[in-house]
Amino acid sequence: MPAFHKILVPLDSSELSERVLDAALGTAAWSGAELILLHVMPEGASLEHETSTTDLNVIDQEIDDMLAKARARGTSALLPDRSRVRAEVRAGNVVDAIAAAVEELMVDLVIMGTHGRKGVVEMVTGSTTEQALRRVPASVFVVRPQGYPYLRD
Numbered sequence: 001m002p003a004f005h006k007i008l009v010p011l012d013s014s015e016l017s018e019r020v021l022d023a024a025l026g027t028a029a030w031s032g033a034e035l036i037l038l039h040v041m042p043e044g045a046s047l048e049h050e051t052s053t054t055d056l057n058v059i060d061q062e063i064d065d066m067l068a069k070a071r072a073r074g075t076s077a078l079l080p081d082r083s084r085v086r087a088e089v090r091a092g093n094v095v096d097a098i099a100a101a102v103e104e105l106m107v108d109l110v111i112m113g114t115h116g117r118k119g120v121v122e123m124v125t126g127s128t129t130e131q132a133l134r135r136v137p138a139s140v141f142v143v144r145p146q147g148y149p150y151l152r153d
Contacts, residue, residue: 003031003033004027004028004031004033004108004109005033005034005106005108006033006034006036006105006106006107006108006109007024007027007028007031007033007034007035007036007107007108007109007110007111008036008038008088008098008101008102008105008107008109008110008111008138009021009024009035009036009037009038009110009111009112010038010039010040010094010097010098010110010112010132011037011038011039014113015145016113016143016145017113018069018070019113019143019145020111020112020113020143021037021066021070022070023111023141023143024111025067025070027109027111027141028084028085032084033084033108033109034084034085034086035084035085035086036086036087036088036101036105036107037063037066037085037086037087037088038087038088038089038090038097038098038101039087039088039089039090040089040090040091040092040094040097040098041089041090041091041092042091043091043092043093060087062087063085063086063087064082067082067085088101088105094128095128095131095132095135098110098112098132098135098136099132099135099136099137102136102137102138103137107138108138108139109138109139109140109141110132110136110138110139110140110141111140111141111143112129112132112140112141112142112143113129113142113143113144113145114127114129114130114142114143114144114145129142
């Protein structure tokens, strides 16, 4: 029996997303879990049928591209079956979208990155990752930008 059944991975277009995706791919392959890649569009973005169908096709192609890049980075042994990887698109506040997706999709693990920013807003409200940690009713695995220091040569 797998340790996790559904893993949610909120991704943005940062370099950190590659590290997050590698961690998620390995965890999904090891546990046999379904991998749900979450893309959150800004508040006010339209998810109407005509546009969203095109966006989902583009995002599905992006998933294939991300998996191909992971293979090129040498993580091919860690890739789950492509049928176990899908995209979810939401619009609105990122933390609200993550929390809603976890509950609606019955996710048991969220794997996300933290950029480690320390601006005034983050000092008051906490980073997106810190806010998600407080709100999400699932385990959260956080990937740091510097990676896994204990694995360095």
